Amino acid sequence: MLDDPKRDTYQKPHEVVTALDLKEGEVVADIGAGSGYFAFRFAHHVGDQGRVYAVDISPDMIVHCNRRVRDLNLRNVTTILSAPDDPLLADASVDRFFICDTWHHVENQPKYLSLMKKMLRPGGQVVMIDFHKRDLPVGPPTAMKIAREDLIRQMETAGFRLAREHTFLPYQYFLVFSPTGSAGNVR
Secondary structure: OOOOOOHHHHHOHHHHHHHHOOOOOOEEEEEOOOOOOOHHHHHHHHOOOOEEEEEEOOHHHHHHHHHHHHHHOOOOEEEEEOEOOEOOOOOOOEEEEEEEOOHHHOOOHHHHHHHHHHHEEEEEEEEEEEEOOOOOOOOOOHHHOOOHHHHHHHHHHOOEEEEEEEOOOOOEEEEEEEEOOOOOOOO
16 A cells, blocks of 8 residues: 555655755655655655655564665665654754654644654744545545644644645645744745
């Protein structure tokens, strides 16, 4: 499923990466990186001076990612076997958190948001892509999904504001958040 070529038809990875407008030298943390579906794409955009943290709680996914990092000779990707409630990154170390199809798996979301806020550099952002809360031909069961409006409220409560929204994904919302009081411009 994670590397299924059919995923490209609804996930639109090229369009997502283009919309992110990643810059050379950025530090991106891909939370719930899985097989590296997005992390490896990000690596090419942030360049040699940038860094991509492929963060996952699954030892098997980290082993898989490490193998692909070696096979693809990616020197700017670091895998992190994280705790379920902590991405295990340093404070003020990340320009952009990217969380795709993963947020509904995080058990202590308020704590995680608080940690991410500390880990963001000034002007940093949190990007959330997840499935609309309705019956869809892909994604988790509806009961597991988080409604767009509920996620926005949750982010606002945690001190973030919706800075941008993209609507080109057929089954998912694509939201970009900045800490409240921040311009939200990444380097």
